[in-house]
Amino acid sequence: MRKPLIAANWKMYKTPTESLAFLRDFLPLVKHHTRDDIAIFPTMSSLAYVIEACQDTRVDVGAQTMHWLNEGPYTGQTSPTMLASIGCDHILLGHSERRIYANETDDMVNWKLKAAIAHGLVPIVCVGESLEKRQSGLTEAVLRWQLACALNGVTPSPNSPITIAYEPVWAIGTGSSASPKQISEAHTIIRHEVAARLGDEAGENTRVIYGGSVKADNIASLMAEPDIDGALVGGASLDPHSFAKIIQYAYSLE
Numbered sequence: 677m678r679k680p681l682i683a684a685n686w687k688m689y690k691t692p693t694e695s696l697a698f699l700r701d702f703l704p705l706v707k708h709h710t711r712d713d714i715a716i717f718p719t720m721s722s723l724a725y726v727i728e729a730c731q732d733t734r735v736d737v738g739a740q741t742m743h744w745l746n747e748g749p750y751t752g753q754t755s756p757t758m759l760a761s762i763g764c765d766h767i768l769l770g771h772s773e774r775r776i777y778a779n780e781t782d783d784m785v786n787w788k789l790k791a792a793i794a795h796g797l798v799p800i801v802c803v804g805e806s807l808e809k810r811q812s813g814l815t816e817a818v819l820r821w822q823l824a825c826a827l828n829g830v831t832p833s834p835n836s837p838i839t840i841a842y843e844p845v846w847a848i849g850t851g852s853s854a855s856p857k858q859i860s861e862a863h864t865i866i867r868h869e870v871a872a873r874l875g876d877e878a879g880e881n882t883r884v885i886y887g888g889s890v891k892a893d894n895i896a897s898l899m900a901e902p903d904i905d906g907a908l909v910g911g912a913s914l915d916p917h918s919f920a921k922i923i924q925y926a927y928s929l930e
């Protein structure tokens with residue numbers, strides 16, 4: 677069965693010192709937690725420190741973005757080889773803030789996904805509709821289109837199991853989460869599209885998680901839905917006790 681994943685997207689928050697201070701408080705709180713996978717996506721400047729601090733723990737660490745090529749004259753970019761060389765094993769792809777503020781296109785998400793798989797990085801691919809598209813009745817079309825592009829020509833690999841994060845743009849950082857019903861409808865569409873693109877087995881095994889204003893007080897109702905396989909948490913993951921509480925609410929700490 678699909679093991680749930682609770683992941684923290686720290687966006688552009690926390691210096692290395694602040695990241696390590698977070699981990700000093702957080703790691704003991706989840707030391708014995710085995711029910712869910714846990715991953716943290718810190719900023720690039722904190723990445724190597726967080727990877728080192730999370731060694732020999734149950735917490736995986738990933739980057740928030742990368743280029744798809746191994747090297748080249750691309751100022752400001754980081755390649756998959758560079759990430760793998762410092763022990764980074766997860767990668768967040770296609771976050772709406774990258775799509776909106778860094779002009780990341782569906783094609784780029786596809787190239788990055790292929791590069792992630794080629795380098796054994798475990799990808800979380802973010803998809804989700806804007807408020808305008810939802811109000812125009814285009815949620816399903818947007819999700820299918822983003823997935824069709826992202827998964828085009830992709831060959832799944834057991835070393836890089838793909839997770840899809842459904843992140844409606846209108847729910848990110850707004851304090852109001854999508855409802856369990858809205859999320860379930862979207863996850864059903866996503867699972868069908870993954871199956872259509874990658875086969876029934878992938879459709880069944882691919883984790884589909886939700887992101888958008890997840891907090892300690894709404895995680896329980898979200899995780900009660902059988903087709904929500906976890907959460908991608910932004911704002912509420914920045915405090916160690918808040919993030920641990922989310923994990924604790926999702927499934928009791930063992």
Ligand code: PEP
Binds near residue numbers: 687843847849851887
């Ligand atoms: C995110 O950035 O992926 C996210 C879900 O943010 P927030 O939890 O703050 O809405």
